[in-house]
Amino acid sequence: MTRILIVVIVLLCASVASAQETLRWEATYPDDVVHFLGKGYAVTRDASGNIYAAGLYDNGSDNDVVVLKFTSAGALDTSFSGDGIFLYDDGSDEEGYAIVVDADDGVYVVGKTAGATDDILVLKLTSGGALDASFSVDGVQTYVTGNSDVGYGVAVNDAGVYVVGTSNNGVDNDLIVIKYTLTGALDASFSADGIDQYDGGNGDDEGRAVVVQSDGTVFVAGMTTTIADRDILLIKYLDDGTPDVTFDVDGILTYDGGNYESANALFIDSSSNIYLAGVSNLAGVIIDALIVKLDSDGVPVAAFNGTGAQTYDSGAGEEESGNDIVVDGSGNVYVAITATGLFTSGASLLKYTSLGALSAGFDGDGVLPLTGAVEGNGIVLDASGNPLFVGRGEISVYT
Numbered sequence: 001m002t003r004i005l006i007v008v009i010v011l012l013c014a015s016v017a018s019a020q021e022t023l024r025w026e027a028t029y030p031d032d033v034v035h036f037l038g039k040g041y042a043v044t045r046d047a048s049g050n051i052y053a054a055g056l057y058d059n060g061s062d063n064d065v066v067v068l069k070f071t072s073a074g075a076l077d078t079s080f081s082g083d084g085i086f087l088y089d090d091g092s093d094e095e096g097y098a099i100v101v102d103a104d105d106g107v108y109v110v111g112k113t114a115g116a117t118d119d120i121l122v123l124k125l126t127s128g129g130a131l132d133a134s135f136s137v138d139g140v141q142t143y144v145t146g147n148s149d150v151g152y153g154v155a156v157n158d159a160g161v162y163v164v165g166t167s168n169n170g171v172d173n174d175l176i177v178i179k180y181t182l183t184g185a186l187d188a189s190f191s192a193d194g195i196d197q198y199d200g201g202n203g204d205d206e207g208r209a210v211v212v213q214s215d216g217t218v219f220v221a222g223m224t225t226t227i228a229d230r231d232i233l234l235i236k237y238l239d240d241g242t243p244d245v246t247f248d249v250d251g252i253l254t255y256d257g258g259n260y261e262s263a264n265a266l267f268i269d270s271s272s273n274i275y276l277a278g279v280s281n282l283a284g285v286i287i288d289a290l291i292v293k294l295d296s297d298g299v300p301v302a303a304f305n306g307t308g309a310q311t312y313d314s315g316a317g318e319e320e321s322g323n324d325i326v327v328d329g330s331g332n333v334y335v336a337i338t339a340t341g342l343f344t345s346g347a348s349l350l351k352y353t354s355l356g357a358l359s360a361g362f363d364g365d366g367v368l369p370l371t372g373a374v375e376g377n378g379i380v381l382d383a384s385g386n387p388l389f390v391g392r393g394e395i396s397v398y399t
Contacts, residue, residue: 021363024386025074029057029066029085038066040390043378046101050077053378053390054096054109057087064089065096065121067109069129072382081129088123096123098154106132110151110163119144120151120165122180136184143167143178153210155218159239160187164207164220167197174199175207175222175233179241191241198235198252200224205233209266217244221276223262224254231256232263232276234298253298257309261290265324269331272296277322277335280311288313289322289337291352305356312350314339324379326387332359334387336376347376347391
């Protein structure tokens, strides 16, 4: 039986002379042949350079949330939960889809837990890797409606914790944004009750990513169903949870590239440019990774590939999905993708220049296949601008 393991981190540094990338270190979890399935969905780092990955771990009966903490050198940090590994199991299926670390090294993980239905799950861990009792009494908060609710994104600032995902209204899915206080209670200063839901009225709407800016404004990205197709949905909220009407007239922007589009990831750079990564789907036949760059007003930046958008197609007849995106200080754009074929799938890192062209100085053509990884789910940059990657892969590939 082939064991599928979390591929936790790939840290790369460019070799200028050869235009090739050097694997500095990697890690997998579980790292033995006893355990079953694992998958990494998200990765982040703290101000000291420590690295955190979140995902799921199959314990043989059901899935648990797993959080791993590594030092900047790639070793599990044993000051975190005793062995660098935190597992959360409430007796059902739990999965962690997003992770963020606050200024005090508190760790927030968002995903789902399965009771009678899927419910949004929020965990707060101390810097030592224990559930933090200062948050919702026991470090655990859930959002339960009796329908299916899933959390996909999380952000935190000194005013609270912001969670984005989907909530089923009994007919279809709505985008949902929840703001909790730092003690884990719904924050009534945000949208009157701490909750805002977006229902476009034409079918499913989904929230996948959230960014909170220094002025307290909140950007949420995902997908909305229109009369004609599906488009990227981007909402800008003021700090009180009302849409910012200075952004695209009503605070709600849809991006329609002419196909079915959706966003999985969101990044805002120091100049307030907005980057989105996701999928462009031409009638279910051609599915490519999609990268969009908008200015602070939501207008496509024409200097980026002439249109403000770029797609990636491997040319191998595969379906590509852009799952995460980061931008370095020089405006270079890194995207983690999964390419799925009829019987196989693989992960790659893409690097684009600030003008939206694949960077030939990155592994020769701007595309770095990650040998052995079958999903590319998360990416963050270290303090030196090197990409850190998390996904899923096979233990037998790495030597």
